[in-house]
Amino acid sequence: MTDNYCVIMGGGIGSRFWPFSRESYPKQFLDMFGVGRSLLQMTFDRFSKIIPVENIYIVTNKIYAPLVRTQLPELDERQILLEPTRRNTAPCIAYASYHIKARNPNANIVVAPSDHLILKEDIFLKDIKRGLDFVKQNKALVTLGVKPSRPETAYGYIQSDEETIGDFIKVKTFTEKPNAELAQVFYESGEFFWNSGLFLWNVSSIVDAFDRFLPDITARFNLGLEKFNTPDEKTFIDENFAYCPNISIDYGIMEKADNVYMLGVDFGWADLGTWGSLYDIAPKDEDANALLKSRVMTYDSHENLIALGDKNKLAVIHGLNGYIVADSGNVLLICKREDEDRIKQFVADAQLNFGKEFN
Incomplete structure (x- = not known):
């Protein structure tokens, strides 16, 4: 059995794509390009080429469970992790990490949003495999950085350091969406990359990071450690998830950890956020x-x-x-x-x- 897993985050409302994206039917379930597959399905199709289908998980709000089941009938019920309320990306990722760790404590995980466009899929999949191999060998939290083609204000940025391990570069800083003047400086410096929102790590590395930087989440989840990956998990999550802080993985962990590395990539990436x-x-x-x-x-x-x-x-x-x-x-x-x-x-x-x- 392979140790590689994929977590697709698919619980957002996508209000910036209104009126196409509605709370009852958000953008990840829409066929934005008229190809017969939704953004969620396209993301699943992409990862299923290198990750066994049984190792792919969707984390989404419980109101979207019927939509996920309809669009991805290949998945077993246990692969659809349902959030009872919205709590941003850190609790979402923690939930998936605890579930996967209970199944396989050696798991290497790629975490991806459900609404990205990838134009050069072959290159993308090679980079994902490189990243999974890296986090298997190194206790590192990896993000994929996209070389900017313009001074974009709609994306977050990652600043690279000089320290490297092979092709993986130590991350110096994360910066939220800059204004136009700062985006121009970032673009011209050559040190900054767009933050793709794609992450890779070994499950023990990310759980350790949660323990260190977001103990409010791990303290809550540790109460039901023996319930993950069992029939009791859903009840435990329903009763405890809302107590997790509403915080992003970038702000909660990636900006604070000292073992964050970046792989610079060029696979025709676009975040379809607007x-x-x-x-x-x-x-x-x-x-x-x-x-x-x-x-x-x-x-x-x-x-x-x-x-x-x-x-x-x-x-x-x-x-x-x-x-x-x-x-x-x-x-x-x-x-x-x-x-x-x-x-x-x-x-x-x-x-x-x-x-x-x-x-």
């Missing part, structure tokens, strides 16, 4: 309009992203420049691309003024 990120990678017409799976006629319109949920609908756009036009279900969104960070506000206001049906 309409803007989708616009950047989408094919465009001669006027730089991205028309996603949609019947659209444009006139004197440039640099728009247009997405229609109803494939039988036709949109006629005249004189529009630099906008997001997204029509799905009972909501039509028309928003300047440069102001898309206000979408979360729009969602909250829609729910407040018109009810949860628009959330």
Whole structure:
């Protein structure tokens, strides 16, 4: 039996992709590219080429359990780890780590979000295998750093150090999403990489890190240590998960640990976190309009992203420049691309003024 495992985090709401992504059916379950597979399914397909299907786990909110079962019928019930409430990535990863450790204390784990695009899959899989081999031999927490192609403000950054172990570089600092001026400095320095949000480690290394930096989580999980990977696990998680702090793995552990290493990668990565990120990678017409799976006629319109949920609908756009036009279900969104960070506000206001049906 292989010691390699994969954890796919699939519990987010994806509110920045509203109105396509809704709380009841968030973006990881959507077929964003019209290929017949959702982002979650594409992530699963990718890892199943190098990780045995029985060693792949999905961590998601319990309200999405039916969606996961429908989209990934290959998985056994025990491979779908259900969070009773949202507590960010650190408790999510701790839960999966304890579950896997109870099954295999020698496990090497790759942790991945469910909403990333990988264009060069062969290179990606080789890098993942290199990372799994590295964490098997070294007590290190590894992240994959993407060489920036532009001064991007939507991504976090990793600063590399001079110390290396083979191709793996010691991490000096993590930085949250910078402003435009700082992003330019990072881009020009050559020392900074985009934080891909992909992590690799041996299960003992990450549990030790939780013990050291987030003891509130391990103290809670240690109460039911013998229940993990048993029929009693679900009840224990339902009763205890909400007591975990709401904190990200980056802030809670990666920014504090002294054994963090980075592998610099170039496999055509994109974090599909926003309409803007989708616009950047989408094919465009001669006027730089991205028309996603949609019947659209444009006139004197440039640099728009247009997405229609109803494939039988036709949109006629005249004189529009630099906008997001997204029509799905009972909501039509028309928003300047440069102001898309206000979408979360729009969602909250829609729910407040018109009810949860628009959330």
